[in-house]
Amino acid sequence: MELPRIVSVDDHVIEPAHLFERWLPARYRDRGPRPLTTGIGRLEYTGGRYTVAMDPDGPPADWWIYEDLAAPYKRVIAAVGFDRDEMTLEGITRAEMRPGCWDPAERLKDMDLNHVEASLCFPTFPRFCGQTFAEAHDKEVALACVRAYNDWMVEEWCGDSGGRLIPLCLIPLWDVDLAVAEIHRNAARGVRAVTFSELPTCLGLPSIHTGYWDPFFAACQETGTVVNMHIGSSSQMPAASPDAPPAVQATLSFNNAMASLADFLFSGVLVRHPRLTLAYSEGQMGWIPYALERADDVWREHRAWGGVRDLVPEPPSTYYYRQVFCCFFRDKHGIEALDTVGRDNATFETDYPHVDSTFPHTRQVALDHVRGLDDETVRKLMRGNAIRMLGLDLDPMGG
Template structure:
């Protein structure tokens, strides 16, 4: 069944701020086109690089925050990437827009069944127009939220070439002809901080202002942020004004209770990683050492932030003699949240009601296109309902102003 359903505009609703400003979404996603690595990876790596394959999908189960996936030539067709030992299929739950809620399953899907806006930049702009969205920042799918796919690869020479190929495609093809409406978001070679710094410089030189990173790199088997290993990366991002975007799940580990809990448990608790990461970064002293560094918690929501800040401030005040705070934080943790960090939400009425504590300058908005949580094509209506009663200036900041400042965009300048 095709996902190309009739286009719908969000309905107008009364509010206290007038017409909703055009949205700048700081968290959307792209399905990589089948030609990406054939076109952008140097030819000498083609035999060892990712290959697009369309074949049947076999058993696909979600158990305890991990997928069990098999191919089956006689099964329903799906589009895959084959890369080293990895077999990566696209599934309906990550290519969900245009399907009904009951159709957003773990079944495989081909690009022919997807809405073209998932992988075609010109069609994406049309879907953004339908949804009252002016600009969009898109996370990768096959490379995963911060490039874990290439970090886990055995052949790091090819992996580095894949990182660069993905970034070249992102900057030049996905975003290149969009008039700035598609905002480049790059990945880095996570396995080598010096290579990561070089990739930041290479892309900042061509105007890129956003990079993916893991919310908890230690979960990926990488050095933790407490070691100082990542300081050169943080330093170059601060110097070149590149925002570090950490998506939920970018640690390849989702919060869970029982090991056999259904996926609904992880989906309900996904904000926990953002909360843990925020405490980790603040108490590691990263914002204190890099006061102009910008950290964005993509799809982390925000209703949890008031208590998290209250508790961290209490620990800073009451537990500093034994809890490892030391002299790393001359200011309260809440100070560093407001100085360095941005929350991102799509549905969070409790968070909106807590803006006086969170801070109206630290909140951004998203549509999560094309995932199950996406509000497309009704994002305008949902935003108006969430923000009803707020003043015009606050709405502007949430819907676009804070994103412009966070990502150094040229809109409205």
């Protein structure tokens, strides 16, 4: 079977050490993020959170120092090139990483090795939707950092890629008016993707039910900007017990995406903004059929007392099929349920360079999933749906 070249809707970038020195205005640099290479101490995982400290005598790692935050890069987020049993929570320097983690020219080479034509990349140091800057004390500098990151993303990371690296920008999460302005600023230079929190209340922000975010959603609808929500963009991952190992979180990670989808389906947001597009990143898709079945059943049987009788006029699945995209990288159960997941709603990802990445075997992994599907469906899953979702200037048939 001939597999078309892939358009991956969820990859990641490790920020280069020069990012803020080069892109942050000079008047903010002494208060902005600074790179540092130093030793890392023992990393501990307790109650669903990681704690780590610097240790000059420990193994070297590359860090970002910003206000009272010291954030090291860990091997699991730059795992490509390591054996499976070496993909640990140990610190790592950029010199130890595969250069495609942070160098755009090298990333394009790795994409060629991995049967990938185009890639949308989430941030690392800012965290998945810019929580690092939302938590900062000095919001003037934080806003400058958001803009600097976006300028770097558009002009340096994606700039010389010929459209193969797709810009994904941040917003200042703490101010919806500033967020709207940033959507318009980036849309004017061709950006069609923004990252947002799956569950903003977990970040201490207003919920999507309050109407607070409606100007942001309206701006995204007006500009054709896709709202991308990565698992973990609520700064928490589900765990069954506070002392459960990280493997439990990894198994349950789709739960946040499922909770977020239910939130949107019953919020009225997709009713009020019928051309708004949502994309769930790294959440897989095998859970979607039952989530839609349950949502529709609740709407039919419980909408009066459930508070949505006058808010959601059609079965919730109507809005999912019209406005929501999911993605997968290993999910054969989702493929078996593809007609319910939606042949026009599913996209593919490689998760480069994270521990879940299928690099450099993505072509074979994809083939194992799509064997037996018709050519049109394969093209939709591997590239066509992503091209349509993001409005890319790529041939849906090509590759």
